[in-house]
Amino acid sequence: MKDFTSPISVKRIAEPTVRRLSLYLRFLEDFEKAGRATISSGELAHVGHTTSAQVRKDLSFFGSFGKRGLGYDTGALTAQIRRILGLDRTWKVVIVGAGKIGSALAQHRGFRERGFDVVGIFDVDPHRVGYMLDGVSISDVKGLEAIVRRLEAEIAVLAVPPEVAQGIATRLSKAGVHAILDFSTEPLKVPADVTVRSMNLAMEMEILSFALANR
Amino acid sequence: MKDFTSPISVKRIAEPTVRRLSLYLRFLEDFEKAGRATISSGELAHVGHTTSAQVRKDLSFFGSFGKRGLGYDTGALTAQIRRILGLDRTWKVVIVGAGKIGSALAQHRGFRERGFDVVGIFDVDPHRVGYMLDGVSISDVKGLEAIVRRLEAEIAVLAVPPEVAQGIATRLSKAGVHAILDFSTEPLKVPADVTVRSMNLAMEMEILSFALANR
Numbered sequence: 021m022k023d024f025t026s027p028i029s030v031k032r033i034a035e036p037t038v039r040r041l042s043l044y045l046r047f048l049e050d051f052e053k054a055g056r057a058t059i060s061s062g063e064l065a066h067v068g069h070t071t072s073a074q075v076r077k078d079l080s081f082f083g084s085f086g087k088r089g090l091g092y093d094t095g096a097l098t099a100q101i102r103r104i105l106g107l108d109r110t111w112k113v114v115i116v117g118a119g120k121i122g123s124a125l126a127q128h129r130g131f132r133e134r135g136f137d138v139v140g141i142f143d144v145d146p147h148r149v150g151y152m153l154d155g156v157s158i159s160d161v162k163g164l165e166a167i168v169r170r171l172e173a174e175i176a177v178l179a180v181p182p183e184v185a186q187g188i189a190t191r192l193s194k195a196g197v198h199a200i201l202d203f204s205t206e207p208l209k210v211p212a213d214v215t216v217r218s219m220n221l222a223m224e225m226e227i228l229s230f231a232l233a234n235r
Numbered sequence: 236m237k238d239f240t241s242p243i244s245v246k247r248i249a250e251p252t253v254r255r256l257s258l259y260l261r262f263l264e265d266f267e268k269a270g271r272a273t274i275s276s277g278e279l280a281h282v283g284h285t286t287s288a289q290v291r292k293d294l295s296f297f298g299s300f301g302k303r304g305l306g307y308d309t310g311a312l313t314a315q316i317r318r319i320l321g322l323d324r325t326w327k328v329v330i331v332g333a334g335k336i337g338s339a340l341a342q343h344r345g346f347r348e349r350g351f352d353v354v355g356i357f358d359v360d361p362h363r364v365g366y367m368l369d370g371v372s373i374s375d376v377k378g379l380e381a382i383v384r385r386l387e388a389e390i391a392v393l394a395v396p397p398e399v400a401q402g403i404a405t406r407l408s409k410a411g412v413h414a415i416l417d418f419s420t421e422p423l424k425v426p427a428d429v430t431v432r433s434m435n436l437a438m439e440m441e442i443l444s445f446a447l448a449n450r
Contacts, residue, residue, distance in 0.1 A: 033445075033449075035442065038441070038442050038445050039438060039442070041445075042437070042438045042441045042442070043421075043422070043438070045441075046397075046420060046421060046437075068422070069422055069424075104445070104448075105441050105444055105445045105448070106441075106444035106445055106447055106448025106449070107441065107444060109448075111444055111447065120338075120339035120342055120343065121339050121343070123335075123339070124335035124336050124338070124339040125436075127335055128335065128336070128436070130420075130436070130437055131440070134437060134440065134441070135444075136440055136444075174447060175440070175443055175444075175447070182261075198446075198447060198450065199443035199444075199446060199447050200443075201436075201439055201440060201443060205261060205345075206258075206261060207258070207283070207284055209284075213450070215442075215443055215446040215447070217439040217442055217443055219434055219436065219439060221340075221343070221345070221416075221434065222257070222261075222345055222349060223254060223257045223258070224416055224432040224434060225346070225349065225351055225390070225416060225432075226253070226257040226260075226320050226321075226322065226349070227250065227253050227254070227257070227430075227432055228390055228414035228415075228416060228430055228432055229320055229321035229322060229326055229350075229351075229390075229414075230248075230253050230256075230319070230320045230321055231413075231414060231430040232321055232326065232389060232390070232413055232414050232430070233319075233320070233321025233324075234248075234321070235413065235428070
């Protein structure tokens, strides 16, 4: 079996591949828990609703391939995908907006389990500032830049009203945040070295409504 | 200006177009509030981060086009897009899972404002059953099918642990739900006439982590 330590060029991996890697990882972890030492591309294809050829292609991107008839070493492949996805380390996360969605996220077990460490929470409401959410005190958003820099936060979750999202995103970018998960409903303009992922609840509901209305 | 009442074939509209229509709508509503009677494709392109040609193409899908130099009638275009997206009516929504995310969604102002009426909430935890969330009582998930059928719910929001998501999705499909917004982390298998949209928080965070790790 090929070793996994050779340098890998991963920058060119396309987003759909990253999504599938994330999915494979979820299943690999289940397989690992179940004590399975090896897994075949066919099994990964089955759980990921794709083809064996696609799995082999996805995994070949970073030089990892199993042996025909033997499959992949579950532990090694899991570790490899975790490394590729940057999940072999901890990321410092701030949440901006401690409303219903922001608070739910701040208390989301899955974050810390996956290495996303919520180190700061911000809100504009003086009634919320100072309160603790899952061990983290809510700070006044006025101090955003200074605190983000001091904490060396790398990822921000934006759960603020749409009309202030752009302003906050700009401030976060200037304070050194290079990754934003945005729950607001309007597209953000950020510098080229900042990655934004959008969780647009309204848009997803409208896509469902469109599908129902045009069945 | 062409009238908007002619029958339109919208089934073939691709998802990226639906996403842009949802975005245009957001801006059109802002323009409407600001009292603007007309809007140009260039203005829509600017706010939607796209091109005038793309806007004209998107809007031509359903036979709506402005006049060069005059632009689109803001009110008529807004009404037209709302109709296309199925937002000219109310949809009955149930939320399954009254944990942190489910509760936050149940109390989400935006839902009702956009015509998504939360009529039922379900949970498996006897300590939650019977409690009210934003005027809706939490029901035991045992009664899911019967209540969904009685309420004639059309959309379900799934905010349950990943290991039970598939089972609930299957039950919802059998009870007549044709649209599911899924917050769990594993892909769902549903009948062909059920549309699923996935809000996979873990996956989005992993895409960010990947981007940061491979900068």
